[in-house]
Amino acid sequence: MTTMTIAKAINEGLRATLNNNPRSLLMGEDIGALGGVYRVTDGLVGEFGADRVVDTPLAESGIIGTAIGLSLRGYQPVCEIQFDGFVFPGFNQITTQLAKMHSRSNGNLTVPVVVRIPYGGGIGSIEHHSESPEALFAHTAGLRIITPSNPHDAYWMIQQAVDCQDPVIVFEPKRRYWLKGEVDTDSPGASADPFKAHVLREGTDATVAVYGPLVPVALAAAEAAAEDGHSVEVIDLRSISPIDFDTITASVHKTGRLIVAHEAPTFGGIGGEIAARISERAFHSLEAPVIRVGGFHMPYPVAKVEEDYLPDIDRILEALDRALAY
Amino acid sequence: MGATHLPSTEFDGTGIDDQLEAEAEARLGAPAEPMVQLLGPDGSLGSDPVFSKYAEKLDPDTLRGFYADMAKIRRFDVEATALQRQGQLALWVPLTGQEAAQIGSGRASQPQDYIFPTYREHGVALTRNVDLAELLRQFRGVSNGGWNPKDTNFHLYTLVLAAQTPHAVGYAMGIQRDQKLAAANAAASAESGQAAEPKAAVMVYFGDGASSEGDVHESMVFASSYRAPVVFFCQNNHWAISVPSSVQTRIPLANRAKGYGFPGIRVDGNDVIAVHAVTEWALEQAREGHGPVLIEAFTYRVGAHTTADDPTKYRGSDEEGLWRAKDPLERLEKYLRAEGLADDSFFEQVRADGDDLAAYVRKTTHDLETPDIRTAFANTYVEAHPLVAEELAWFESYSAGFADEDPKDPGSQAETAETDRAAR
Numbered sequence: 170m171t172t173m174t175i176a177k178a179i180n181e182g183l184r185a186t187l188n189n190n191p192r193s194l195l196m197g198e199d200i201g202a203l204g205g206v207y208r209v210t211d212g213l214v215g216e217f218g219a220d221r222v223v224d225t226p227l228a229e230s231g232i233i234g235t236a237i238g239l240s241l242r243g244y245q246p247v248c249e250i251q252f253d254g255f256v257f258p259g260f261n262q263i264t265t266q267l268a269k270m271h272s273r274s275n276g277n278l279t280v281p282v283v284v285r286i287p288y289g290g291g292i293g294s295i296e297h298h299s300e301s302p303e304a305l306f307a308h309t310a311g312l313r314i315i316t317p318s319n320p321h322d323a324y325w326m327i328q329q330a331v332d333c334q335d336p337v338i339v340f341e342p343k344r345r346y347w348l349k350g351e352v353d354t355d356s357p358g359a360s361a362d363p364f365k366a367h368v369l370r371e372g373t374d375a376t377v378a379v380y381g382p383l384v385p386v387a388l389a390a391a392e393a394a395a396e397d398g399h400s401v402e403v404i405d406l407r408s409i410s411p412i413d414f415d416t417i418t419a420s421v422h423k424t425g426r427l428i429v430a431h432e433a434p435t436f437g438g439i440g441g442e443i444a445a446r447i448s449e450r451a452f453h454s455l456e457a458p459v460i461r462v463g464g465f466h467m468p469y470p471v472a473k474v475e476e477d478y479l480p481d482i483d484r485i486l487e488a489l490d491r492a493l494a495y
Numbered sequence: 496m497g498a499t500h501l502p503s504t505e506f507d508g509t510g511i512d513d514q515l516e517a518e519a520e521a522r523l524g525a526p527a528e529p530m531v532q533l534l535g536p537d538g539s540l541g542s543d544p545v546f547s548k549y550a551e552k553l554d555p556d557t558l559r560g561f562y563a564d565m566a567k568i569r570r571f572d573v574e575a576t577a578l579q580r581q582g583q584l585a586l587w588v589p590l591t592g593q594e595a596a597q598i599g600s601g602r603a604s605q606p607q608d609y610i611f612p613t614y615r616e617h618g619v620a621l622t623r624n625v626d627l628a629e630l631l632r633q634f635r636g637v638s639n640g641g642w643n644p645k646d647t648n649f650h651l652y653t654l655v656l657a658a659q660t661p662h663a664v665g666y667a668m669g670i671q672r673d674q675k676l677a678a679a680n681a682a683a684s685a686e687s688g689q690a691a692e693p694k695a696a697v698m699v700y701f702g703d704g705a706s707s708e709g710d711v712h713e714s715m716v717f718a719s720s721y722r723a724p725v726v727f728f729c730q731n732n733h734w735a736i737s738v739p740s741s742v743q744t745r746i747p748l749a750n751r752a753k754g755y756g757f758p759g760i761r762v763d764g765n766d767v768i769a770v771h772a773v774t775e776w777a778l779e780q781a782r783e784g785h786g787p788v789l790i791e792a793f794t795y796r797v798g799a800h801t802t803a804d805d806p807t808k809y810r811g812s813d814e815e816g817l818w819r820a821k822d823p824l825e826r827l828e829k830y831l832r833a834e835g836l837a838d839d840s841f842f843e844q845v846r847a848d849g850d851d852l853a854a855y856v857r858k859t860t861h862d863l864e865t866p867d868i869r870t871a872f873a874n875t876y877v878e879a880h881p882l883v884a885e886e887l888a889w890f891e892s893y894s895a896g897f898a899d900e901d902p903k904d905p906g907s908q909a910e911t912a913e914t915d916r917a918a919r
Contacts, residue, residue, distance in 0.1 A: 194672075220672055226720055231661050231713030238665020241650075242609075244672070246665075258709075265655045266662070273639035274651055276874040310875050334877035364881075411882045 170353050176346040178320035179209050179285075181354065182327035183247065187217050190245060193331055194221040196232055197249030197285075206251055207287060207346055229259035233284065237267055240280040245331055253288040253340075254297025254469075260305075267336045268311030283330045287343035288316075289382040289432050290479055293472040300469050301433035303340055307410040307442075314409040315363050316340040318384035320350040322407065325357040333363075340409070342382035366413035368420065372402035375426035375492055378417055378443060380406040383430050383480060390485035399489065409439055417443065418450045425456035426492040430480045435463035457495035460488045515756035529747070530793055531773055532763035536821045538829025540768070549772035555836045561602065561767045562827050562837070563845050565594035568618040569824065570849030571627055572798075574856050575617075575634070579802045583860055584634040588615045592765075592797030595823030596730050598622060599770030600698070600792070603778060606648065607695040609666055611659040614652040615730075616700050623649035627852070628859035637863050656701070657708035660727070663699030664714045667723035667781075670695050696724040696781035698774070704735025706751075707743045715787070719755040722786035726777045727752075729789065730764060732796035737809040752789035764794030765823040795821070 173181065186193050195210060201224035204211030214222035225232050229250060236246035250256045256263070263284065270280045290299030306312055313335050317323035323341070330337035359367065369384070370391050379387040384405050391401035402420050406412060421427050427447055429440035440461035447459055462480045470478050533541055533550050540550070572591050579587040590597065597618025604610060604622070612619055620630055625642050632641030633652060640651035653659035677692055701711060706729055718725050729748050733740050744751075752759025758780075762773045770792055777788035795818035799806050806815075831837035872887045 220675070226713070226716045228713040228716060230710055231664075231717050234658065234661020234710060234714070235665030235668060235717055238662035238667070239669045240665075241662065242666045242669025242673070244669050261655065262658065262661065262710075266653075266658050269639075271877055272871065272874045274644070274874075275638060275640060275870070276877075277640075277643040277645060278651075279877050281877075313876075313880075411880055414881075 170351045172349055173320050173324075173352055174347050174349050175317065175320050175323045175342070176207055176209050178324040178350075178352050179327050179341065180211055180213070181352070182324045183210060183213060184216070185324075185354075186247070186328050186331045187213065187221060189328075190331060192243055193245040193247065194223060194239070195247045195249065196223045196225050196236055198225060198227055198232075198251050200224060200249050205249060207343065209285075209341075209346070210249065229255060229257075230262050233259040233262035233267060233282070236282045236284075237262065237270065237280050240282050241278065245281050245283070247283040247285060247327075247331060250284060250286045252298045253286055253300040253302055256284075256286055256302065259284075263306065263312070263336075263338075264309045268309045270311075271335070272311060279334050280336055281331070281334050282336050283327075284336070284338045285327070286338060286340050287346070288340045289342050289344055290469060290475050291344040291382065291432075293475070295472065296469075299472075299475065301340075301431065301464070303338075303409050303431075304433055304438045304442075306338055307439060311336065312410060313337045313364070314340065315407060316342065316381040316409060317407070318342065318345065318381055318405050319348065321352045321358075322360050322363075324352045324354065325360045326363045326407075329357075329363040340381060344382050345385070348385070364408040364411055364413065366407055366416040367405045368402060368416065369405050370401070370403040372400040372424060374400045374424060375428060375489055376402045376404060376417070376420040376424045377428045377430060377485060377489070378404045378406055378420075379430045380409060380439075382432060386480065386482055387430060387485060390482045390489070393482060393486060394489055399493065401489065412439070412443065412446075414443075414446050414450060417447060421447055421451040422454045425454055426495075427455070427459045428462060428485065428488045428492060429459065430462035430485055430488070432464055432479055434466050435461040436466050438463055457492040460492050462488045516753060519753065519756060519758045530761045530763055531769050532766050533769040533772065534766045534826055534830055536765075536826050538826050538833055540830065543769075543772075546769065546772040546776065549775050550768050553768065553771070557602075558768075558827070558831060559837055559841065561598055561771070562824065562831060563848070564598045564602070564618070564621055565767065565824050565827070566845045567849050567852055568594055568598065568621050570846075570853055571617060571621075571856060574853040575631060576798075576802060578631070578857065578860055579634070584631060584802075585636045586634055587802045588617075588634075588800075589796075589798035589802070590615050590617050592795045592818060592823075593730055593732055593792075594618055595767035595827075596764035596770055596792035596794045599767040600728055600774040600790070603771050603774035604698055605693065605695075605778070607693045608778065609648045609650070609663075609670075609695065609697050611650045611663040611666070611697065611699040612652055613656070613659065613700050613702060613705065614654055615702075616652075619700065620649055623647045625649050628856050628863075631856065631860050632863060635860060635863050637866055656705040657710040657714075660699050660701060660705075660708075660710050660714035661717065663697045663725050663727075664718045664721075664723050667697040667718070667725040667787075668721055670697065670724055671721070694724075694782040696726060696778050698726040698728055698778065700728050700730065702729065702735065703731040703733065703740040703743050703748060704738065706731075706748055715752075715755045715757075715789070718787040719757055722784070724781035724784070725787045726774065726781055727787060727789040728774070729791045730794055731791050732764075732794050734796050734800065734806075734810065736800040736804060737806075739810075747791060749789055749791035752787075755787075755789075757787045757789065759789040759791065761791045761793055764792030765818075765821045765826070767823055767827055 444459035601619035601622030632638035749759035749761040
């Protein structure tokens with residue numbers, strides 16, 4: 170066991186990938202000498218050379234598009250998109266090409282490209298640097314989407330994404346890059362399957378399902394609720410596509426109440442999908458409607474007011490009160 | 496750490512290469528003519544300081560083969576159009592007029608090269624030995640890609656304009672890495688006596704309309720930066736559905752290459768000999784590590800954009816007449832006859848072969864089987880996916896409810912009853 174930050178864990182995970190998989194390579198803007206704007210690829214170009222840690226032109230469609238071509242030639246590219254809001258120039262390549270290549274080739278071609286995207290707010294940044302666009306990608310068949318919330322998962326999930334033969338988008342919770350935790354670099358242990366949710370805290374009165382940057386917030390909310398005598402179960406979804414509905418359903422069978430929280434706007438979001446599925450799967454267990462906590466239906470607001478936008482402990486507790494009131 | 500200790504990039508220098516533009520011109524050997532043409536519309540063979548030597552290598556069999564391929568693909572085009580008119584295909588994308596651009600370039604490629612077409616490259620498909628009946632699967636609505644690209648190194652058609660251009664550059668970047676690895680391995684085991692893999696390049700097709708897409712620009716930037724072994728083959732057929740090429744560009748498209756720092760050549764796209772020569776040169780340049788080349792094949796889409804289009808609404812028949820006079824097949828026929836390289840019996844045989852192909856394509860199209868939607872469930876992901884599995888299970892259960900309506904599928908009624916009981 171080693172203690173490290175999420176950013177360092179991803180860095181170590183990428184290093185392990187580059188060491189273990191000679192066909193893997195990294196591509197992105199400023200990922201070489203600078204080590205990425207968040208230093209996630211720090212030092213890697215010196216170890217593996219510019220053929221495998223590729224500073225690309227400033228062109229997101231070109232990054233994803235050339236990664237697809239490299240994967241058709243048998244390489245396994247890991248692309249870094251510098252910020253969430255800048256993925257959209259590459260959106261066409263991801264949704265019309267990357268997601269569909271295996272299907273439209275009748276299974277003859279595989280394009281195991283990994284796209285890393287730092288996402289989410291809470292860092293006081295300027296426009297386009299704080300968004301959570303995961304639902305736009307989750308709606309696209311052919312993609313897998315995972316998001317780690319702690320260093321151990323971050324270390325293993327980036328490697329598991331590269332090993333996966335499907336295209337995988339890894340949403341990295343940028344405001345948690347400096348969150349420290351223990352990493353077992355010898356074995357993933359319970360994190361062997363990146364598409365499975367984890368129950369982080371057991372409870373009996375309500376379930377809070379979250380992912381990525383809101384995991385510590387949900388855990389803190391559960392702690393606060395416990396002081397008020399409410400036993401809250403917390404689930405880290407880890408995977409947004411597919412979603413591990415079995416774990417959520419089992420939890421709701423036990424607690425009867427479900428709150429889903431994410432930074433992304435609630436309308437058309439992951440929370441709505443979970444609410445619909447759980448109402449079908451666990452209708453008779455539900456004591457209250459599934460309640461969503463999330464961003465508002467507006468462009469991500471300016472940094473000085475983002476605290477009013479982002480779900481926090483109190484917003485989750487308020488939702489919990491509503492659920493418990495039924 | 497000082498800047499001198501920073502790792503240098505592998506493919507470019509350390510800064511802007513002031514000489515790149517001059518080099519690109521120098522590699523062409525002579526100031527480029529406005530348009531390279533070897534075989535004129537009257538069937539006479541001209542000369543070019545750079546490209547004539549490629550034409551001189553062509554033996555009579557090859558020249559007759561050029562004609563046979565162009566005639567074959569034109570006959571195929573007629574047949575596919577007819578199949579669409581008869582309701583056997585949902586849509587057809589005719590290529591008539593562009594035979595020389597496609598056969599000339601396709602036949603300049605080698606088996607180890609990888610080709611990314613757009614969606615009109617039926618002639619290139621022929622040169623890559625793609626079964627033309629397979630090509631119709633997409634237009635019949637039974638597949639989104641009727642052939643396995645790994646068999647022929649001819650990629651699937653891409654319908655999102657220019658989206659295939661960065662794929663081509665990425666593939667070329669892969670070839671670069673493979674060749675570097677192979678060279679390192681060869682150096683490590685010099686005595687093993689293993690034959691080296693032939694050098695490969697990538698060629699990507701797009702049109703004058705697609706040239707406006709951002710992906711073409713990004714691709715050319717990447718290709719230039721990494722000196723990727725890729726040939727950009729632009730068929731300027733003058734019309735993007737109803738919009739003339741003057742809306743896409745005010746200068747010859749080939750001139751754009753200069754801005755990226757690699758050679759650009761405009762070639763008479765209705766001259767199969769010149770197209771072949773220019774493409775052979777460009778692919779050699781790419782394979783030998785000199786980086787990308789842009790070829791603009793100046794040609795004309797004689798027919799409609801697709802069978803859903805009506806060119807009489809946006810262009811005059813006089814323009815079509817001008818281009819029919821530059822027909823790629825007629826000029827090669829004139830040349831072959833004048834040089835005594837082919838006679839009536841040859842052209843008769845070509846016609847007969849075309850009719851055989853048409854009959855084969857017609858029969859095969861009628862026989863194409865409709866796929867089961869279960870294959871779409873199976874091919875959405877490579878690895879097992881719980882949502883797909885869940886939806887497939889529902890679909891199976893739902894379909895089983897109709898089993899008594901299908902005399903070919905007896906015995907599913909009991910299953911349905913069981914599912915219903917389980918549901919209660």
